[in-house]
Amino acid sequence: MLSSVVLYTSANLCVKELSHLGTFQLVFLRSTVSLLLCVIYLKRAGIPLLGNNRKWLFVRGFVGMVALSGFFHTVKHIPLASATVIQYFSPVFTVLLALFFLKERVHKAQWLFLGLALAGIVMVKGFDPRVTWAMWGLGMTSACLAAVAYLATMKCRDTDHPVGVVVWFHMLAVPIMGVLSVGEWVPMADVDWGLALAIGVLSIVAQVLMTVALHNEDAGMVMPFKYLGAVLALAVGWWGYGEHMSTLSLAGMALVVASIVANTVLKARLKPSSAA
Numbered sequence: 001m002l003s004s005v006v007l008y009t010s011a012n013l014c015v016k017e018l019s020h021l022g023t024f025q026l027v028f029l030r031s032t033v034s035l036l037l038c039v040i041y042l043k044r045a046g047i048p049l050l051g052n053n054r055k056w057l058f059v060r061g062f063v064g065m066v067a068l069s070g071f072f073h074t075v076k077h078i079p080l081a082s083a084t085v086i087q088y089f090s091p092v093f094t095v096l097l098a099l100f101f102l103k104e105r106v107h108k109a110q111w112l113f114l115g116l117a118l119a120g121i122v123m124v125k126g127f128d129p130r131v132t133w134a135m136w137g138l139g140m141t142s143a144c145l146a147a148v149a150y151l152a153t154m155k156c157r158d159t160d161h162p163v164g165v166v167v168w169f170h171m172l173a174v175p176i177m178g179v180l181s182v183g184e185w186v187p188m189a190d191v192d193w194g195l196a197l198a199i200g201v202l203s204i205v206a207q208v209l210m211t212v213a214l215h216n217e218d219a220g221m222v223m224p225f226k227y228l229g230a231v232l233a234l235a236v237g238w239w240g241y242g243e244h245m246s247t248l249s250l251a252g253m254a255l256v257v258a259s260i261v262a263n264t265v266l267k268a269r270l271k272p273s274s275a276a
Helices: 002-017 023-045 054-077 080-087 090-101 108-126 133-156 162-184 190-216 219-226 228-241 247-275
Strands: none
Touching: 002 054, 002 080, 002 190, 002 219, 002 228, 023 054, 023 162, 023 190, 054 080, 054 133, 054 162, 080 108, 080 133, 080 228, 080 247, 090 108, 090 133, 090 247, 108 133, 108 247, 162 190, 219 228, 228 247
């Protein structure tokens, strides 16, 4: 999980370095590389490319594509740490979606943690003038759509291979983002092509490592490490781009991360009792 966090942060750093490219172009380049790697893996493993649960695979792919586009756009226009922390609000939306669509029970303490996380997100916006309401709203929308994508992934976990689930995202993103990027395509230098390749490779390897971690260890043990990505993003933004944060903005980020980690640990501890 730690390796996954480092690789995801590195991929986001590459996105930040390519801020002069259009958002659609970035998503297209990232998805092209990842699609090639996914197809090679599925072909060698003898796994059908289109999978089984195609309705939910389509939902996961399309919604995930829109969510990633929104996240990339926020990374380009607001501090890296702020964009990352807002995206980490997606577990809150996941809990709410699971409550209504999967009829999962929500512990009273979880409501407290989710409320604190929301307060932290509002603090990040309220005390950082570089985060406009438009970018804040886009980041929150992206986080909500990421939660929908996660819900769709849960619907497919008993019917399709993890890579088979991921590949739908890229199969949809390559043609759609390719068409949308035609009108805004920015000529790329050699270093840009290298960074674009790095985004695709780093992202897919990070996703695989996270999947392996979740398959081999309890989620409550490994998921909290994911949120160290916020600390890495803060450090990279601070030292690499001079993205200094006010004390209150830092407090808001800390509140979000602490609340989401506490909610993750609580959910993991409640699972054994629910099963019993």
